[in-house]
Amino acid sequence: MKVNEQLTDFERVELTKKAYDQLQLGQSVDVSKHHIGTVCRSVHAVDGLRAYVISNPHEVTLLFKGSYGFKKGTPQTWRDEWLKTNLPILRAMLSHERRVPSQLKTASKLLDETIHQFYGTQIYIYGHSLGSINAQFALANCHHPEAIGAAYLYEGTNIWLLFTPKERRCVAKMREKIFNYVDIYDPVTLGITETHHMVGQLRYVDSEPMKPIKQHMWGGYSFNPDGSLKLRKVDQAFLAESRSEHKLLSRSGDVTEFIEKISSGDEIKKMAVQKAEKLVKKYPDHKSLARLAALFKEEMLRNED
Template sequence: MSRSYNDIDRINIAKQEYKNWSEGEEITIDSEDGKSRKSIGIVSQVIDNKITGEQAYIITNTKKTVSPNASLTKREKVTEVTVLYRGSTGIDQWKKEPLDVWKDWLENDIPSATQIFTHTGGRVVTPQLKSAAKTLKNSLNNYPNAKHYVYAHSLGSMTAQYALSDINEKEASRIGGAYLYEGPNAYSLLTPEQKKMAEALRGKIYNYVDFKDPVTIGYGAYKENVGQLIAIDSKDMNDIGKQHMWGGYQYDKEGNVLTDAKGYAALAKNNTREKLDGLEDLKKIFAKSGGNLSDSEKIFLDAAEALALTQGVKMTIQYDMNELQKTYKKAIDNADDLWRDTLKDARTIGTSLSESERLDALASGGATEASIRTKPKAKYQKKLTKLTAIQKEYDELINNIKHAIAEQLQNDQELAQQIGSA
């Protein structure tokens, strides 16, 4: 069954590309409770192309390695593949890994960056981009029934953008999603045909960009890019390395990255789609095990669908609610500042008047503490309270559905076991 993740999960998955995994090892990430681990799958292939510098991992959702050399029968049983494209080896590692640094920077990063910056010298397609495209195509061919999920960071993001744009229509139908972080905009490196594919896959590719990160070159107003641009509402780390390695990312309490209205809408749509797809897969598993769905299975699926849709709606409007909160809080602060400044000006001008005389003079002109400070603050506080109540209602509804689902699974161990093994 396909699984849904929040942004913290996805970034933790992407970070695995920088670890040295071996074939047969299981990749896991922290679960939400912090007490257990979520399994991403088994490393079934390690790509370490010394000629092009490409480094990637092919991970299958199996209990054992299913390599590209396994029998077709075994490979056909793989239903999910995660592809991790590794980013550049740090230039500070040139003594330890000189070949990787040379391949990444001299043969890939710099030529591509020059093309993206200047749009001169013709379309530069480096060996690593071509190699990455071949890796994705091979994986789609090796695991013919598997949905593919792509994660990449930095140079890996650029290679993934190119690789995804280089597949054909049939292959594209098996891309479940792509989550690309902090890479240059590779759109200018694509052919017209590749640009068409990039557009066709737009709804499945999420291109996360922190504009405080100098590596994210080539993006901007009126510029095309691969996938949906998720502009990060980041904090300034005052450190280029930390900024580049997700250090400035901020999250809401659901683990979703803080972004703009378009970003929230795109991620909400994706999260809801993933969850509903997962429920559809689960429904098929239920049907296989016993024909018609049992009442318990129907109740679970209905509740889980309601949860997915409610969470999707809340996330869609989250940006607007956040912005309104900021606006109301700012208006409350402004009312205090305005009254304080009004009194200051009155004291400066009316030096010969007493405080009560100054207040009377202001009141005669309609400038009272009530009109400038008290009433506006009360008005915005009322709006803020109403907005907070709306958020609370959504949170309570979501928590109630979660509680009902947990209670059902606790009381129906057979159903819980079915879901756990799906």
């Protein structure tokens, strides 16, 4: 059995977290007692994509890195990951326009290059936050779906709305091999659904609300003694959140204007927070918008401390 198939849910989360480490070429990557492989490619693309290709004689693991926090990131990571990628994706979903940031296209190219380099070898994909978004787009444009062993996606916006019919058909072929983990209290997991209109199979995390950043960084995840993740069946809380997000994504107007206001300047950040707070008051039924506003406020204004 391949090592990726032996991992517990807890170990898969720990492996995904390694995408945030500064892994070096030739570095050995281990999780618990499992040897995942050796870093054979470290990607830092011009558009900000960060990823690692890890190989062993039997399989290949591809880690897509997520976004740095607003404070932890540098001006370049803010620009590449948020202004050029995350926020344009959200804006495209709100305005129902297909705008694909460069980073997603680079992720797709990386997956195909990896498949060709290791032709005949199974590829296992992991991604959190922006890493999940990049992985979703790469999978939807994968020319060799038979090469995908499995994909584990955590806390990423559901970008199904941005896909073409061809991309939707492509990713649907791999649905049984893709596991999409969603904490409904995470402000980044917009577009959640219990239907097939998402990448992969829904894994609904059994969590409780907490501070937005902690929530987003797996803070709501809890595990059983055997390492399996505690999950819930789709319930009324999930369905209510899904309906709320559907309303949010079906309305552009003020929300799109809010997204367009955000930039790297401190004054603009403050204005964006004020705008978000006004939107929350205007649309009190949108729990997702309230959490997104809380996320922006906590991170953008933290620099003043």
